[in-house]
Amino acid sequence: MEEIQIPPYFICPISLEMMKDPVTISTGITYDRENIEKWIFSAKNNTCPATKQALTCIELTPNVTLRRFIQSWCTLNESHGIERFPTPKPPVSKPQIIKLLKEAKSPKLQMKSLKRLRSIASKNDANKRCMESAGAMEFLASIINKNSSEVFEEEEGIMSIKDEALSILYQLKLSENGLRSLILSGNGEFIESLTRVMQNGSYEFRAYAVMLMKDMFEVSTPTLLLSLKKEFFTQVVQVLRDEISQKAMKASLQVLVHACPFGRNRVKAAEAGAIRVLIDLLLDSSEKRVCELMLILLDQICQSAEGRAELLNHPGGLAIVSKKILRVSKVGSERAIKILHSISKFSSTPSVVQEMLSLGVVAKLCLVLQVDCGSKAKERAREILKIHAKTWRNSPCIPNNLLSSYPF
Structure with missing residues (x-):
């Protein structure tokens, strides 16, 4: 042929x-x-x-x-054998979206228009960018910012206008410029609106709220992050506690990691109960990236006195942090050792020092000195062992094979 x-x-x-x-x-x-x-x-x-x-x-x-x-x-x-392909259907245009947004301002047509917008957004990325450039983001955000709780009865159940708008906004996967515009709009009003959704919404829409917030925080400025209120931390921690989904859990952890490089936010996170929730979740968590995020966040919060106090008040705090050393990843080990370093340096009462010994923390630190887990991790482990050398070096809790590693 x-x-x-x-x-x-x-x-x-x-x-x-x-x-x-x-x-x-x-x-x-x-x-x-x-x-x-x-x-x-x-x-x-x-x-x-x-x-x-x-x-x-x-x-x-x-x-x-x-x-x-x-x-x-x-x-x-x-x-x-060459087949003629059909003429493709023309893509959605900006004027079409603008017309739909105008129709959506009418209470009678609002839910129908929103459903049409959701269908358009689900087709492809080009439609999403077209919707963003036509002003869909601003319109949807304005609905979410309203205190109205108007609902419609649909085939799948009762649907809130605000919930529908939030699901479309998350589905749009906004560009970086779009996310920044959302952050700056209304002087932080949108963050407060998402906080209310996390407080009062169903599991599904609480997940949408925290996942959208994660995208926003990735392009956020320190100014916004420093202005976060205590209620925000309370609601994000509650999403973590409720274990809505793996995606929502990961997004919640990332949101808090973005927020907690700042001292005031670390205190707010500690007061919201983040330490207790993280320790409880670490007991059962085995997924590598999730464990890393939890240990990173614990490390951040434990750089505050309030965070360290919360960790020490948890019956399994020191034990679970020590257990994760050499069991998650290099990043996980470094963060876990850094947490123990903060405890040893700033919160090491005699009872804490004794508890670390009885829990096998000391033996684990000696083991760190013998394996390849990063120079910073080894340096911190060695420093912890030196700080408490008088109490620990003659202890029978340190295995004989590790005594040679102890930095007398």
């Missing part, structure tokens, strides 16, 4: 496959829609793959002439 050569200008420069929906970007180069959308939206590139020029806008203009050429060529070569 004769081999059919596809004309080179029918080929997408990214995938080297034949284009089915050719579109032209701001640099004048034409690509297949699916491939260039993956390049811009999924891979988050802001340059033209062929010319490396920065994209002045992300609008994709259909190259109708080229598409018709390709379809005609497919028809002419049908006898060779």
Whole structure:
């Protein structure tokens, strides 16, 4: 059978496959829609793959002439097994979204319009960016900020307008600029609105709230993080305590890790009960990244006197931190040793020093000196052992094979 050569200008420069929906970007180069959308939206590139020029806008203009050429060529070569692909459905446009947003301001049409917006957002990343540029983010945020609790009865049950808006906003996966705009809007009002959702919402929408907050905090400024109220920490810790889902747990931990490099926030987190919840969760948690986040957060909070006091008040605090050394990862071990270092340096009463010995903390630290777990971890372990050398060095709790490691 004769081999059919596809004309080179029918080929997408990214995938080297034949284009089915050719579109032209701001640099004048034409690509297949699916491939260039993956390049811009999924891979988050802001340059033209062929010319490396920065994209002045992300609008994709259909190259109708080229598409018709390709379809005609497919028809002419049908006898060779080439199938003519159908004309693609035109993507959603900015004017269409603006019209929908206007309709959504009418109480009678609001839920119907929101459902249409959710359907559009679920199609692809290009639709999401189109919705963001058309002002959907600001509109949805304004609904969430309202104190109204208006609900509609749907097939799947009673649905709140606010809940629907939140689920769409999370689904949009906003750009960094969009997230920053959301943070700055209303002088922190949106954070308070999400805090109320975490306090009063169902499990599903509390999860949406904390996962959206995680995305926002990744691009946030210290100014916003320093202004967080105690109620915020109380509600994020409660999401952790309720173990809504693995995704919600991870997002809650990341939110608190972003918030707790600051002294005042560490105290608020400790007062919200974060230490007790983290210790209880660590007892049963085995997933590597989750354990790392918990130990990172414990380390941050234990840099405050309030955090250290909470950890020592927990019957299993010292034991579980020690247990995680050499069992999670290098990062986990370093953070666990750092927590013990903070306790030893600033909160080491005679009873605490004795408890560390009886729990096997000392033997674990001696073991750290013998294995490869990072120079900083070894340095801190050695310093802890030196601080309490008078109490610990003659103890029968230290195995004979580890005595040679003890830094007398």
